[in-house]
Amino acid sequence: MGKILVTGASGFVAKHLISQLLEAGYEVRGTVRGQAKVPGIWAAVDALAPGMAGQLELVEADLLGDRGWAEAMVGVDAVMHVAAAILGVEPKDPDIVVRPAVEGTERVLRFAHAAGVKRVIMTSSIATVGYGHGHVSGKRIYTEAHFTDLAAMRHSWSYCMGKTKAERAAWAFAEVNGMELTTIHPGAxxxxxxxxxxxxxxxxVTGLLDGSTPAMPRIGFAISDVRDVAAMHLAALQKPESIGQRYLCTSPFTRYDEVAAILRSAYSDRPITVKSVPDWIIRLMVPFNGTIRQIINDIGNEKHFDGSKGERLLGRPYRTPEEAVLSAAESALRFHIVKSLPAKPAS
Structure with a gap:
């Protein structure tokens, strides 16, 4: 079946992907920046693919340094470049996110090419598709034919910058060096x-469940179930027609208040807000709030990402937004990712 290198093995998508690859019969080597997260990776893979964690090899390699990458590529038949730096708030220095994305992608491709590895499947994002197109109001449908124009964006966003520059660099490198690249583009x-x-x-999800989100911005999401994202990487590996293609992995547009309604129906005891924040207040807060700076480009418009091409690659429909939301909620509660509710006063 071949040996597959998965970068960023401690990541959410990577753990699901590694488990699916092992179950499909591949040998898997994963990269980690250090040893601290290794036990957690073993445990996660064992939970998803019981009895197979011992077949996973882990090696140290950092996106921002050359050490370890040559060794990581030895005997590899294909690379799944999944690793990324993702922050919950917009950093003051965009290079915190942009540099690992761009430099890391170039490094992975360079060492893969040097080792004679031609096949690369890269986790990109809808951030490289639906921005900088002059879309400030109303509904618009985006496909894989769209590519984010960073120069035309009204508000800068480091994640979008990093992912877009990294993907463009990857396609350019692949063309010059004859590499077989596929990019996968999930949403939330x-x-x-x-x-x-x-x-x-x-x-x-957790902010709604524990009440730490007191009101919702009036935006929506292209929700992607992590199991579908991992499965699409595997499908791309197994289907040669995916070479040279981009694939959106996106279910139908889902508004924030619809996510809240899904959770409210399942967790009626939780303090899930029904309030929304007017757009004008969101815009006023942009200079002072790093979280809002990450969503300001989506205020006032609806971005619908047509994931039908990705469904055809996958060979089945995506999981529904409701399934993705509820499975996220169940596991977040089980692992105590959700903040505890204050105790009710004694009657």
Whole structure:
């Protein structure tokens, strides 16, 4: 079946992907920055693919340094470049996010090419698709044919900058060096956490469940179930027609208040807000709030990402937003990612 290198093995998507690869019969080597998260990776893989964690090899390699990458590529048949730096708030220095994205991608591809590895599947994002197109109001549908224009964005966003520059660098490198590249583009990644080291996107769910989100911005999401995202990487590996292609892995547009309604129906005892924040207040807060700076480009518009091409690659429909939201909520509660509610006063 071949040996697959998965970068960023401690990540939410990577753990699901590694488990699916092992179950499909591949040998898997994962990269980690250090040893601290190794026990958690073993435990997560064992939970998802019982009895197979011992077949996972882990090696140290950092996106910002050359050490370890040559060794990581030895005997590898394909690379799944999943590793990324993701922050919950917009950093003052964009390079905290942009540099690992761009420099890390270039480094992974350079060492893969030097080792004779041609096949690379890269986790990109809808951030490289739906921005900088002059879309400030109303509904618009985006496909894989769209590519974010950073120069035309009204508000800078480091994650978007990093992902877009990294993907453009990857396509340019692949073309010059004859590499077989595929990019996968999820939206807000939800679905079941295997441990507390989950996606930042789960904050949307946990903030509603514990009441720390007192009111919702009037935006929506292209929700992606982590199991579908991992499965699409595997499908791309197994289907040669995916070479040279971009694939959106996105279920239908879901508003924030619809996410709240899904949770409210399942967790009626939770303090899930029904309040929304007017757009004008959100815009006023942009200079002072790092979280809002990450969503300001989506205020006042609806971005619908057509994931039908990705469904055809996957060979089945995506899991529904409701399934992704509820499985995220269940696991977040089970792993105590959700803040505890204050005790009720004695009657």
């Amino acid at each position: 990644i939800l679905g079941p956490a295997i441990d507390p080291e989950a996606s930042i996107s789960l904050g949307m």
